[in-house]
Amino acid sequence: MNNQEMIMRNSLPTTGLIAHSKALEAAGIAISIVLRVPAPLKSLADQVIRSASSVPANLAEGHGRSGRDRNHHWRIAYASAKEVDTHLQLLAQAGAIDTGRAQTALTLFDETRALTWRLIHPRE
Numbered sequence: 001m002n003n004q005e006m007i008m009r010n011s012l013p014t015t016g017l018i019a020h021s022k023a024l025e026a027a028g029i030a031i032s033i034v035l036r037v038p039a040p041l042k043s044l045a046d047q048v049i050r051s052a053s054s055v056p057a058n059l060a061e062g063h064g065r066s067g068r069d070r071n072h073h074w075r076i077a078y079a080s081a082k083e084v085d086t087h088l089q090l091l092a093q094a095g096a097i098d099t100g101r102a103q104t105a106l107t108l109f110d111e112t113r114a115l116t117w118r119l120i121h122p123r124e
Contacts, residue, residue: 016063017059017060017063017115017119018115019059019077019112019115019116019119020056020059020060020063022108022111022112022115023055023056023059023077023081023108023109023112024056025108026052026055026081026084026105026108026109026112027052027053027055027056027084029101029104029105029108030048030049030052030084030088030102030105030109031048031049031052031053032101033088033097033098033101033102033105034048034049034091034097037091037096037097038096041091041094041096044087044090044091044096045091045096047083047087048084048087048088048091051080051081051083051084051087052080052084052105054076054077054080055077055080055081055084055109055112056077057077058073058074058076058077058080059073059074059077059112059116061073062074062077062119071120074116074119074120075120077112077116078113078116078117078120081109081110081112081113081116082113084105084109085106085109085110088102088105088106089102089106
């Protein structure tokens with residue numbers, strides 16, 4: 001990464017939510033590992049991209065909302081993190097993606113789900 005890319009990356013706004021930061025990292029890894037999936041599995045790769053990008057997007061949108069609307073977006077983020085896990089596991093089992101990097105993304109999505117659960121259920 002060159003200096004300009006580093007400056008741009010460090011200047012991007014953040015929500016302040018740890019779950020959002022983890023979700024961005026997990027989504028970036030997940031998306032990068034499915035870019036070269038073979039054609040017969042391309043629909044699964046496309047689904048990884050959609051569900052992975054949904055997690056940080058809904059966490060950010062929920063952070064900007066209040067009440068039930070906030071929880072609605074956080075629930076979507078939680079469910080999307082579950083969905084992307086399944087698709088990554090399928091692609092890993094099929095040998096279509098790097099299992100080491102997939103495991104890193106899976107771990108980060110698991111941590112994101114744990115943090116998101118606490119956002120949804122603060123008193124449990």
